[in-house]
Amino acid sequence: MPAQLNATAINCSLSAKGRESSTDAMIAVLAEEFAAQDVTVSAPIRIAAHTVKWGVSSNEGDGDEWPRIREQILAADILIFGTPIWMGQPSSVAKLVLERMDAFLDETDEQGRMPSYSKVAVAAIVGNEDGAHHVCSQLFQALNDVGWTIPAVGGCYWVGEAMGSTDFKDLEHRPRMISKTAKMVAANATHLAGLLKKSPYPG
Amino acid sequence: MPAQLNATAINCSLSAKGRESSTDAMIAVLAEEFAAQDVTVSAPIRIAAHTVKWGVSSNEGDGDEWPRIREQILAADILIFGTPIWMGQPSSVAKLVLERMDAFLDETDEQGRMPSYSKVAVAAIVGNEDGAHHVCSQLFQALNDVGWTIPAVGGCYWVGEAMGSTDFKDLEHRPRMISKTAKMVAANATHLAGLLKKSPYPG
Amino acid sequence: MPAQLNATAINCSLSAKGRESSTDAMIAVLAEEFAAQDVTVSAPIRIAAHTVKWGVSSNEGDGDEWPRIREQILAADILIFGTPIWMGQPSSVAKLVLERMDAFLDETDEQGRMPSYSKVAVAAIVGNEDGAHHVCSQLFQALNDVGWTIPAVGGCYWVGEAMGSTDFKDLEHRPRMISKTAKMVAANATHLAGLLKKSPYPG
Amino acid sequence: MPAQLNATAINCSLSAKGRESSTDAMIAVLAEEFAAQDVTVSAPIRIAAHTVKWGVSSNEGDGDEWPRIREQILAADILIFGTPIWMGQPSSVAKLVLERMDAFLDETDEQGRMPSYSKVAVAAIVGNEDGAHHVCSQLFQALNDVGWTIPAVGGCYWVGEAMGSTDFKDLEHRPRMISKTAKMVAANATHLAGLLKKSPYPG
Numbered sequence A, B, C, D: 001m002p003a004q005l006n007a008t009a010i011n012c013s014l015s016a017k018g019r020e021s022s023t024d025a026m027i028a029v030l031a032e033e034f035a036a037q038d039v040t041v042s043a044p045i046r047i048a049a050h051t052v053k054w055g056v057s058s059n060e061g062d063g064d065e066w067p068r069i070r071e072q073i074l075a076a077d078i079l080i081f082g083t084p085i086w087m088g089q090p091s092s093v094a095k096l097v098l099e100r101m102d103a104f105l106d107e108t109d110e111q112g113r114m115p116s117y118s119k120v121a122v123a124a125i126v127g128n129e130d131g132a133h134h135v136c137s138q139l140f141q142a143l144n145d146v147g148w149t150i151p152a153v154g155g156c157y158w159v160g161e162a163m164g165s166t167d168f169k170d171l172e173h174r175p176r177m178i179s180k181t182a183k184m185v186a187a188n189a190t191h192l193a194g195l196l197k198k199s200p201y202p203g
Helices: A022-036 A066-075 A092-106 A132-145 A176-198 B022-036 B066-075 B092-106 B132-145 B176-198 C022-036 C066-075 C092-106 C132-145 C176-198 D022-036 D066-075 D092-106 D132-145 D176-198
Strands: A005-011 A039-041 A078-086 A120-129 A155-160 B006-011 B078-086 B120-129 B155-160 C005-011 C039-041 C078-086 C120-129 C155-160 D006-011 D078-086 D120-129 D155-160
Touching: A005 A022, A005 A066, A005 A176, A022 A039, A022 A078, A022 A120, A022 A155, A022 A176, A039 A176, A078 A092, A078 A132, A078 A176, A078 C092, A092 A132, A092 C078, A092 C092, A120 A132, A120 A176, A132 A155, A132 B132, A132 D132, A155 A176, A176 D176, B006 B022, B006 B066, B022 B078, B022 B120, B022 B155, B022 B176, B078 B092, B078 B132, B078 B176, B078 D092, B092 B132, B092 D078, B092 D092, B120 B132, B120 B176, B132 B155, B132 C132, B155 B176, B176 C176, C005 C022, C005 C066, C005 C176, C022 C039, C022 C078, C022 C120, C022 C155, C022 C176, C039 C176, C078 C092, C078 C132, C078 C176, C092 C132, C120 C132, C120 C176, C132 C155, C132 D132, C155 C176, D006 D022, D006 D066, D022 D078, D022 D120, D022 D155, D022 D176, D078 D092, D078 D132, D078 D176, D092 D132, D120 D132, D120 D176, D132 D155, D155 D176
Parallel strands: A005 A039, A005 A078, A078 A120, A120 A155, B006 B078, B078 B120, B120 B155, C005 C039, C005 C078, C078 C120, C120 C155, D006 D078, D078 D120, D120 D155
Antiparallel strands: none
């Protein structure tokens, strides 16, 4: 019997407000496909709604809510890293989260393994227009630096035509290619996370 | 009376064939707007139709056609750098051209100025989907490293919706935003190239 | 007589504290060279010491200190954009500043010019190791998108050997190449800003 | 008994010549560590010594040597993707190889799996100075797009101090951090490739 797997989703929108975001909408598409793989996905953690301090340590002191978010992320087998695109780049909030994970480099166990080892990360990216491949490149490089494994086809994204302003959450129909890609991302991530859960990196 | 300015356009398509390319189509949009500014634009140089050798010098020996292309580029006041997007990144041909310009670093005059100094570069970018901002970032950084100046709003691009496959050259109508941006790029590049032609960087 | 020019420097360190930062040290190297060009440089604005809210508008409401910083930036002819490198990328604070400038796109005058038009931006970048070219690419693309002009050789940077941990501020001697590059950056930026101050982009 | 694994190494140097390259030197460091994991590593394929045509198909016709290289790459469980850094970016030869792999998107089996599925890719990167993280980001994003899996800590790199000109192959001693990182990269890649060989992605 395969191990039961779970995923934590984070939403790096610039907005703290609870209202519907396109990033949430993309995370929801992936969550559906993860559910079809019997993976439980947490309600997305809206980073901007929390006090996450700037820094590169795991605890930046008084009032810093990163330690709790960090715990939720590391309690899961899979990380769904959701971010909007701004100026063709990941959001500043996404960058903030990556910087806080920089601390993993110094938090290795006796086998030299970071706390993210044997865990899988995937990307959920939305923007009005252009930038998704670049955001993937930035997330994959930084996440991989600090120990995450990236499954085949590790990103699902939507952007509209160049210089457009349509929001993913306002699309009347979910594009067929998005559904197809989300299914691949979820299937690959689940398979890989299952393998690594049973047989973690030896370090 | 303002100085007469001219521009050289290069097309970094992967295809050597003479057939219509979307990159040529985008260069043509910019050329129209440059013409409206009284700037003469060369017929695009299709790099892949020439033997441009790999390397980082200005002459890689027998049969290398870069020296002649280099001369055409440096004879103009403005460079229109056209490239398609492949995998969200500039084409390998674009990268090849940039690498050949790396030689500029060692070709400074007695005031320490590279041959590209006081010249202006702009980008013409097309793809089926996603990648234009990143291509701008790669071109601007590398071109700027080797002496080119980037005018305000130095790039014009088109890409379709995520994971799509429409070609720019097959669009029935030119998007209004593309025309507007091309006009800005051409106006800004022309103004700046005119200023730098009259008053070059002192070094 | 050339116009008197001034520059505003921003420091996008993750730290709010007033203590010496390597980014400040690099800004100081550039400031010396700008002073030699008769350009007045402000004391660096430490962004993290201010409440700059997440968003893409010029005023995010109650307590947002961006409006005043924005004013200081736009009062100058030259922007010295200082950022440390984290994970091979610009700091989240740098990204935050760029996102706030996204509002420039909607703040055009009757000639379609953003408030950053005819102003020049340069980069001051430091890190323990690796990432400076990429940071340049991210800054140049985003700044250029929102109207800034990038002079020839628009970035000065220092990083140590791969996987090292030396800080720029702790170097015993200023590397000769850093001094040489800073001089070029300052001379080129000053020349270009002077031209654009006398003859702004017509729009 | 674990499956016997093998790796193919490619060297995307701009030079076709057989002489020692720094990229080869970095591949050799990784090959030693892979050997310690009982993984057989091929002699590096020097791409520039072959006629690899521009394009995005798996066979660009007469004289194209990509089909044979493609076969060697796909015959292995692990790809060691070696590239030098030029202008802070991957070499044009590296980009050419990635573009040829774009064809994988259309070469899926009946379960929708690309030929690269269940195979692992790692990066071996060298430069005189700066650019390794960015090269990782470009390789990881593009390779992942076309089906490769990236193990935890999937890149090993060396660059010298900013604006320096030392070559990796000329270092008197191998930096301790390089040895340590190479060991991690090889151990993680081997573990992951072993898991995926026994239990491929189901598609």
